[in-house]
Amino acid sequence: MISDGMADVLRSLRHDDGSVLAAACARALEVDGVAVSLLVTTGQGAEPEPLWRSPGIAADFEELQFTLGVGPGLDAAHSGTAVVAPDLAAVRADRWPGLPAEALRIGVAGAYCFPLGMGAIRLGVLSVVTSRASDTVPEQRFADALALAAALTAQLLERDGNPSAAPESAAAVPGEIHRAVVHQATGMVSVQLDVSLADALLRMRAFAYSRDVPLGDVAGDVVARRLRFNDDMNGPMAPGGRKG
Template identity: 75%
Template sequence: MISDGMADVLRSLRHGDSNVLAVACARALGVEGVAVSLLVGEDQEVEPLWRSPGLTARFEELQFTLGVGPGPDAARSGAVVMAPDLRAVRSDRWPALLPQVRELGVAGVCCFPLGLGGIRLGVLSVVTSIPSAVMPEQQCVDALSLAAALTGLLLEGDGNGQAASGTVTGAPRELHRAVVHQATGMISVQLDVSLAEAMLRLRAFAYSRDLPLGDVAGDVVARRLRFNDDRDGPYSPDGRKG
């Protein structure tokens, strides 16, 4: 049975502001934060939709930059991914992600897929700053109920998981993920490679410079950064290496 706190959240989910609801969801679950990401585009990229501020936002940005982690795994597999104690996760599972996540102060992440049957829409991530051997039963029941409610809202959208802008499931105004796809297309042309290869190059550059993926993509779109060939790598239009 869901808790009274989560019942209150579910009643306000349809018309609530995503920023307020993110905080309310985290409070009801008794965790550091929550995040919702969607599978978008033909390549089914996992992109953040809304999330709690602070630690959770930084964690989601890191997952998006690297393209790996418990969130992407849950979204693409359609299976729950439980990692309530990241110290117990094998180092080779998410080798690029784990060291940075621990430095952020994220102790555990449990991810619940959003979807129905063969339809996969996204993922709900529950982020904790205190490790636990298992996710508490009440917390798990509440998280599953929240995931089911979010799935229902997404399925009521336009058929592609997109509801009207400004709702809890609408397009995020603050994330501007379209710029990443535009930059990927530009890099694909610059390097004469596939879109998948271009995205890998973009992510690798952002990761190597410890920069948010969106910031690097913005520089590419604004033509402040251009990707050269494999010998020279990215460079800036004024002749300096990027």
């Protein structure tokens, strides 16, 4: 059974904007942050694009997963099953390489990720993060998050079935890809290195991780031509031949 707080959230789902929804969901779930992303097909396959999210550690965790290309949110979105890690410090090192330690550094101790979709349909993912680790998944939190994921899925499917309908809430499909600069940069790096789009994205992710900067910042430098990837395996170059 869902909590009274989540019942209130579900009743207002169509009417509140993203920032209000994120805050209300976090309160109802008794967590520090909530994020919703949609799967958008790009040249690199289906990638999660942010729809709405709480500021702070929820946003930071989403960017961390995007930069590393691994994490519970990505697994949930692509597998269609819930992925829960109530204590990221207890996750084995090879499951999401680099992610647990970085997540703890930004204040995320536990994550609960629920797919948005039905059957073979994959729409996106609901991610819930907390700064407090737990040995088990709180039963009420799990039930409330499942109810929220089901409601968001129904709303997205309803909108897809009526494309001419005007967006009624923050859960409507976004009009633009928020991470378009990353996809543009991936194409540019693919040409610079004469590699596939997947390999180009991997090179950018590796560079971003090695420099401890968001992938979006690296992509912005590539698109602005402040950074160019060369093919000598020595890393990107800044204009004029300087190391990036």
